Amino acid sequence: MPELPEVETVVRGLRDEVVGRRFTHVSCHWPPQIVGLSPEAFASRLVGRCVEALNRRGKFxxxxxxxxxxxxxxxxTGRLYVAARGEREEADRWLRAVFEMDDGRExxxxxxxxxxxxxxxSQASQVIGGLGPEPLSDDFTLDEFLARLARRRGMIKPLxxxxxxxxxxxxxxxxxxxWLARIDPRRRADTLKPHEAERLYHAIRTVLEDGIRYEGASVNWYRKADGATGSYQDHFNVYRRAGQPCSRCGxxxxxxxxxxxxxxFCPTCQV
DNA sequence: CGGACAACCTGGCGGC
DNA sequence: TGCCGCCAGGTTGTCC
Known part of the structure; x- marks a missing residue:
């Protein structure tokens, strides 16, 4: 469930805790989670390196x-948080990796x-190079969104x-x-009228910004870096609301x- | 390109 | 109370 707003919230919560720190020891308990390296190589290469910046790109x-x-x-179901070394580690039965830092925390x-x-x-682009535009950045323009939608024949939601x-x-x-854009999730992307696509463009930004403002949606597993829940789930209009009335049309x-x-979705007002 | 489906995992829940 | 099977959802890979 961590989507853009949840990942952004985690990053904001962690940034001051990790930027400037150096890794002193690394352990990983579930090897398949490390892509392309053995746990030993992953750990030994990380030790001694410093964190110069912490950011988000898409859900990464x-x-x-x-x-x-x-x-x-x-x-x-992934979570990332900082704790004092060894503190209540046994309480987290799903702990998969530990990165010890030079300030005695991990x-x-x-x-x-x-x-x-x-x-x-060696380069982040090796992993995130193929991602589409970042929806809250200036790179995500209405004109480009409209042009790219027009080239797609599949349904809008999977897109x-x-x-x-x-x-x-x-x-x-x-x-x-x-829901906010009043578009049926099964609509073919290339059949959206310009005014519908423009509504969707703004709706995407609005829901993501709202998600960040409410620090994410804690539907089941997601937690902020400090362990607290977000509150966007209290503002859902459709997600997990099957059988309940649409707040727009009833x-x-x-x-x-x-x-x-x-x-x-609302079958009455999403067309 | 697009759509269906399996795989990766575990826990919660409904049904019996 | 216990067992069974389904559902949850991010992403990749395979197949048609």
Whole structure:
């Protein structure tokens, strides 16, 4: 579930804790989560490197290091937080990797379902180079969005989930953006009228900004870096609201499958 | 290109 | 109470 707003919230919460720190010891408990390296090589290469910057690109957390970059994708149940070394470590039964730092604290990666991935590369672009535009940046322009939509024949919702088309949107924000734009998730992208596509463009930005403002949606596993929940789930209009009334027209919210994904929408006002 | 589906994992939940 | 099977969802890879 961590999507753009959740990952952004985690990054903001961690930045001051890790930037400027040097890794002194690294351990990983589930080797398949490290992409392309053995846990030993991953650990030995990280030790001694400093964190120069911490940023987000799409749903990736990007650590710029004194040499190379560490990238972490939380997938669905990953968590990242800082704790005092050894403190209550046994309390986290899903701890998968520990990065000890030179201030006596440690960065912890916890992940119930083990879908999360860790990458250590010389250039971050090796991992994130294929991502589509960052929806809250100036690179994401209305004109380009309209032009790219017009070239797609598939359904609009799966397209919004395609990270090569646009980075950072997941199931929650896709449903919420389509509701706000009053567009049926099954519409073919190239059939959207210009005014509909423009509504969608603004809706994407609005729901992502709202998500960040409320520090993410804690539907089940997501937590902020300090362990607290976000509150965007209290502002959902469609996600997980099947059977409840649409806040715009009063009709009942439906849940269907679109592109093999659970999809929530209002059949009356999303056309 | 697009769509369907499996795979990667675990826990929660409904049904029996 | 326990067991079974489905569902949840981010991403990749395979197949048609």
């Amino acid at each position: 957390i990007v650590f710029d290091l004194s040499e190379g970059a560490l990238l972490i994708h939380l997938k669905m 960065l912890r990666f916890s992940d119930l379902r083990k879908f999360g991935r860790l990458y250590l590369v 919004l989930l395609n990270q090569r088309f646009i980075a950072g949107i997941g199931n929650i924000y896709a449903d919420e953006a389509l 009709a009942s919210i439906h849940k269907i499958r679109v592109g093999q994904r659970g999809t929530h």
